[in-house]
Amino acid sequence: MKTKIFSIILLGVLSVSCADMLEENPKSIAVETFYNTSAEVGAALNAIYPCFHWLDIMGYYWALNESSSDMVNGRGSYAILSTYVGLDITNISRIKGVWSATYRAIRNANICIQRIPEGKELTDAQKKTFIGEAYFMRAFCYLQLVRNWGGIPIRTEKNMSEMEVPRASEAEVWNLILEDLLLARDNLTDVPRLEGAPVAGSANALLTEVYLWLKKYDEALSAAKAVIQSGKFGLVEISVPDDFDSKLFGINVAASPEKVFYFKYTRLLQGNAIPPLAHHASSPYLHGYGWMGQYTETTNPIIRDWDSEDLRYSYNWYTNSNAPSATSLLNKKFQDREATTNGGANDMPYYRYAEILLWYAEVEARVNGVTAAAVDALNQVRRRAYGKPSKETSEIDFSTSDFANVNAFIDRVVLERGYETVFEGKRWYDLKRLGISVQQIKAVKGLDVQEKHYLWPIPDNETNYNLAIDPVKDQNPGY
Secondary structure (H helix, E strand, C coil): CHHHHHHHHHHHHHCCCHHHHHHCCHHHCHHHHCCCCHHHHHHHHHCCCHHHCCCHHHHHHHHHHHCCCCCCEECHHHHHHHHCCCCCHHHHHHHHHHHHHHHHHHHHHHHHHHHHHHCCCCCHHHHHHHHHHHHHHHHHHHHHHHHHHCCCECCCCCCCCCCCCCECCHHHHHHHHHHHHHHHHHHCCCCCCCCCCCCHHHHHHHHHHHHHHCCCHHHHHHHHHHHHHCCCCCCCCCCCCCHHHHHHHCCCCCCCCCEEEEECCCCCCCCECHHHHHCECCCHHHCCCCECCEEEECCCHHHHCCCCCCHHHHHHEECCCCCCCCCEEEECCCCCCCCCECEECCCEEEEEHHHHHHHHHHHHHHHHCCCHHHHHHHHHHHHHHCCCCCCCCCCCCCCHHHCCCHHHHHHHHHHHHHHHHCCCCCHHHHHHHHCCHHHHHHHHHCCCCCHHHCCCCCCHHHHCCCCCCCCCCCCCCCC
16 A cells, blocks of 8 residues: 555656756655665656656647648648748747656656666566666657757756756767667567556667668668567558557557557546647547647648558548638547547557558668568558558559669658558658658648758757756757
């Protein structure tokens, strides 16, 4: 009973508003001295995750990036994101919340990394996996920061009580991410601490993405292979469009072999903010709630050319009389017809096995050319999309001879990834990573991407307290 009460208290203390992270002294939490039992450490690790449940992260953060996609438009206060001129005051305020929430999660991970080795009632094996989880989450946080802000202050367990920390270089941030992930991969097991916690495959998935950003393709191929060859994950087989909801994205899917890493949601706490951002209140998909912050158009070339026989098309898109125009479509990937508040109970799969297959296809081609293995990885995702058994050859399969060169193959893989992960907040990062955002946005939307749109401004709730960052000289371009 004492342990249970302690866990509740610790979660309450560590899960307070992420927005005031920079104004708190990490040493002010008395319960940080209690990291002795697995229950206590579990509660401390759990405290890393609430910041990703706040609207700031799986809400504003998702909407800011999805609205920048070539496949989607922002609406209302998010419309400016789809003009590619940077952020206005409203969205600058939103990114403050993303910054603070992410650093709050880093802070809580740092405390775990610092304290877990001192646990008196923990076995060495427990310490190893617990620390692996903390390193994974810290790396995950820094990935979000470096992709959106470039060089940022690095706060680890060694300097987390220091306020004045200068911007590190992007290379230094990437190096920290890799160090953390290699430790996480070596320490995590194949069994999650609880549903939604990372496993060794999660670390290899995150490593794959990091190596892709760094253009270390041999290493990315090795990490992607590790996930595939582990045999711990697989595609969920689909027969009809609604299977995507009942088997993968719906509110009743607690776990599936496709979820390599995901965030758990419940209506008892704060619901998933993506459903209300996707739906209009008049739609049946969120039980009368919704803000409709994003939509697409049937005239968008990517949507227009999407094969209607692809089950993902009919699953994802629907019309609504309140949408911006008669040609507009809303997305129903995340729906909760039983919602009781303006938030869904859908888990958010951050890394899915389908993504690993597509990343593997890309890096296999970059390293070894358009091999049969690369094409088969692409075909597995494609077969599933058409309701075919993913492991059996099909009439819809591509062959190696269908692609004139490696670039043509990668173009197809990237398009397939766009279809597969639409409305999961991934597409804008794909365009940035591949260096094709300028030409793609111009070709699809006829717009020019301004330089200031690539990085977000360092928020004033950092520069006001961190004197090591000059609010003018150290600011990102255009702000």
